[in-house]
Every structure is written in C-alpha cells, then in structure tokens.
Amino acid sequence: MPRTIQPPSIDGALVVDKPAGKTSHDVVEAVRRLAGFRQIGHLGTLDPLATGVLVLLLGRATRLARFYSGRRKRYDCAVRFGFATDTYDSDGEAQGPDLAPSLDRTAIEGFAAGFVGRFEQTPPAFSAKKIHGHSAHELARKKKPVELKPVEVDVHEFRLTAIEGPVARFTIECGAGTYIRSLAHELGKLEGSGAHLCEITRTAVGEFTLDQAVGVSELAEAARSGRLAERAIPLEGLLSEMPRITVLPVIERRILHGAKFNVSIAQIHCGRATAAPGAPAALDSNEQPRAWLRVFNAHERLIAIAEGVVPRTYQPLVVLEATP
Numbered sequence: 001m002p003r004t005i006q007p008p009s010i011d012g013a014l015v016v017d018k019p020a021g022k023t024s025h026d027v028v029e030a031v032r033r034l035a036g037f038r039q040i041g042h043l044g045t046l047d048p049l050a051t052g053v054l055v056l057l058l059g060r061a062t063r064l065a066r067f068y069s070g071r072r073k074r075y076d077c078a079v080r081f082g083f084a085t086d087t088y089d090s091d092g093e094a095q096g097p098d099l100a101p102s103l104d105r106t107a108i109e110g111f112a113a114g115f116v117g118r119f120e121q122t123p124p125a126f127s128a129k130k131i132h133g134h135s136a137h138e139l140a141r142k143k144k145p146v147e148l149k150p151v152e153v154d155v156h157e158f159r160l161t162a163i164e165g166p167v168a169r170f171t172i173e174c175g176a177g178t179y180i181r182s183l184a185h186e187l188g189k190l191e192g193s194g195a196h197l198c199e200i201t202r203t204a205v206g207e208f209t210l211d212q213a214v215g216v217s218e219l220a221e222a223a224r225s226g227r228l229a230e231r232a233i234p235l236e237g238l239l240s241e242m243p244r245i246t247v248l249p250v251i252e253r254r255i256l257h258g259a260k261f262n263v264s265i266a267q268i269h270c271g272r273a274t275a276a277p278g279a280p281a282a283l284d285s286n287e288q289p290r291a292w293l294r295v296f297n298a299h300e301r302l303i304a305i306a307e308g309v310v311p312r313t314y315q316p317l318v319v320l321e322a323t324p
Contacts, residue, residue: 010035011059012232017213018046018054018202027054030216034223043068043205044176049089052202053213058232063318067239067292067305071206072156072280075172077199079184082166084194088124088181092196099193103163111190112158112170115183120150124181153178154285167198175285207241209278235302235320241271241283242305244294252297255304260315268293292317 018027024045032038041062043055052075057065082099085092125148154175162169168187172180181197188195203210214222214231222228245267247255254261271294275283291308295316303321306314 009037009059010229010232012057012061012229012234013208013238014056014058014219014232015208015212015214016054016056016219017210017215018051019216020051021048023048024054027216028056031056031058031219034219034228041065043071043208044073046202047089047091047181047200049091049197050200050202052200053205053208053210054202055205055208060320061235061238063320064235064238064305066318067242068206070176070284070286072173072175072204072282072285073178073202073206074204074278074280075174075180076161076169076201076203077172077180077184077197078167078169079187079195080167080198081188081191081195082193083196084185084188085196086125087196088179088185089197089200096194100166101191101193103166103168103191105160105163108163108168108187108191109160111187112160114190115155115158115186118152118154121153121179121182122150123148123179124185151177155183156281156285158183173280204279206283207275207279209276211276211278236296236300238302239271239292239294239305241273242292242294243268243271244296245269246296246298246300247303249298252303255295255306255316256319256321258316258319260309260313261306262313263293264312 014031016027016031018024024042028040028042032040035058037059039059039062041057043057043065046052046054080090081101081103083097084095086095155172155178156175157171157173159171160168161171172183180200184195184197201210219228219231222231245263247261251261293306293308293314294302295304295306297303303319304316305318306316309315
C-alpha cells in the first residue's frame with residue numbers, strides 16, 4: 001500500500017535561539033524531527049559561530065517567505081584585532097602573527113562609520129555562495145581559486161559599544177545579504193593590524209527579536225508535552241505590518257480560485273505601525289512600499305496575500321486555503 005503522507009500539523013513561525021557550533025541546517029533538521037514533518041524553512045542562515053535569532057517557517061507559512069526577503073537584521077558582535085583569518089572569523093586559520101594592537105576608539109568609530117550606507121561588498125571565500133554549482137567554501141577548503149562578484153548591501157547602523165584590549169564590540173543593523181565577517185575583515189585592513197569576527201549574536205530579523213526566541217532544548221520539551229504548536233506564531237500573527245481586510249464568503253470563493261477582487265477603502269485596516277523593542281528601526285530595507293494586503297475570511301483565518309493592480313482591485317499572490 002502507498003505510504004500516507006501526513007500534512008504539517010503546525011502552520012506558523014518559530015523564533016529559535018540558535019546555539020554556537022550548530023549550523024542553521026542542524027537546527028532545521030532538529031525541529032523537523034520534533035514537529036514530525038519536513039515542510040520547514042528559514043529566513044536566513046547563521047554561521048556555526050553565531051548565536052541568536054533564527055526564524056523558521058512551518059507548514060503553509062513557508063509560502064510567505066518571499067514577503068520577508070527585505071527584512072533588516074540586527075547583530076551584537078565582537079571583532080578581534082591583531083590578525084586576520086582565512087574565514088574572516090575565529091573558526092579559521094590565522095594569516096599572520098598576533099600584532100596585539102592598542103586600539104584608538106576615535107579611529108575605530110571613524111572606520112565603522114565609513115561603512116554606513118549602501119555599497120558593494122565581496123562575500124568571503126568561505127561562504128555558501130555558488131560558483132558553477134559548487135559552494136564557495138568547498139572550493140576554498142580545497143585551496144582552489146574563489147572568485148566572487150561584489151553585491152550591493154545596506155548598512156544602516158555600525159556603532160562601537162566597547163573596547164576591551166584588542167577586541168572591539170559593535171551593534172550593527174543591516175539589510176539582507178550583508179556579511180558581518182567581511183565588515184570585520186575590512187575593519188582590520190583599515191586599522192592596519194588585521195581583524196576577524198570572534199563573537200556574533202543576531203538579535204533581530206525584522207519584527208522577530210531575541211526576546212521571543214526559544215532554545216532547541218525548550219522546543220524538545222514542548223514537543224514531548226504535546227505543546228510545540230503553542231510556541232509558534234500562527235499565520236494570522238505574521239506580516240502584521242501589512243494592511244488587512246476581511247471578506248465575505250462570496251469573495252472568499254473568488255480569492256481561493258486566484259481571481260481578482262475589488263475592495264473599498266473603508267474595508268482596509270492599517271497594519272501595525274510600531275515594532276517590538278529590539279527590532280530594527282525599519283522592518284525592511286526596501287525604499288518603495290508594496291501594495292500588499294493580508295486577506296482574512298469571516299472566521300478570521302488568513303486566506304491570502306494580495307497585491308493592488310489598479311485602484312481598489314487586488315490580485316492574490318499567495319492563496320492559503322483556510323483550515324476548518
């Protein structure tokens with residue numbers, strides 16, 4: 001007999017506090033085992049060295065990932081000056097002797113301020129970027145040439161918070177795709193003694209903050225007690241900055257078939273205007289807001305995300321057939 005595939009039992013987001021030494025894939029696989037299904041994705045990986053916010057989307061929530069692609073991120077990190085490493089972090093091999101510099105606060109603040117804005121950044125050779133179908137880090141470990149093209153990134157804040165001997169601590173807010181390791185490496189070149197990233201914690205991904213995050217051991221305990229779903233933010237609590245509308249059953253049927261629908265301005269309710277403490281100053285790096293709309297049915301279930309195509313007419317982009 002063909003094996004029956006069980007549908008995902010949880011639709012929503014989990015904010016996980018990733019431990020050091022684990023890859024993001026390790027965490028995803030652990031949660032898949034706990035949840036009992038594989039339909040789980042993430043909103044951006046973290047290096048094994050890193051700790052902090054790793055956002056997982058479960059079940060039908062994976063279809064909402066596209067709407068989070070521009071989310072800003074916040075980090076607390078420490079940069080060790082004195083020598084660079086091949087991976088740009090403390091997991092790599094030193095590229096020279098330790099020069100043990102005495103750091104000048106004013107100079108370090110000036111170097112960091114120079115990276116605030118939009119600029120082109122070359123990803124580190126030890127990264128997951130693909131080159132002719134191979135990950136860059138695979139080629140780098142085999143001592144093969146790694147040629148990566150610069151990409152445009154946004155850094156909104158790069159603030160020095162403390163200096164402890166050869167270590168400088170920073171708070172950083174940046175757009176998606178920014179490599180903090182590369183920023184540390186470039187700081188070392190400007191300072192003159194070399195540098196690498198020695199600690200990093202992601203404190204926020206858009207509206208998801210470290211205060212919300214739970215450890216894998218806590219999730220395991222919740223799964224054992226049958227309460228894992230209680231740890232998830234439900235579909236209806238996601239993308240709350242978007243305006244929303246509640247539609248009648250006759251319009252719901254049109255939407256579930258992917259058809260355009262009309263709304264009046266009076267039907268649209270504004271999304272949440274304020275972010276949680278610890279979240280970025282603005283959720284997205286995108287300069288132009290999109291005319292996206294969350295659509296709920298009469299039972300207050302999220303059934304679709306739609307986009308305005310002409311005034312007062314919307315086209316469903318993602319349809320989420322409501323569960324009973």
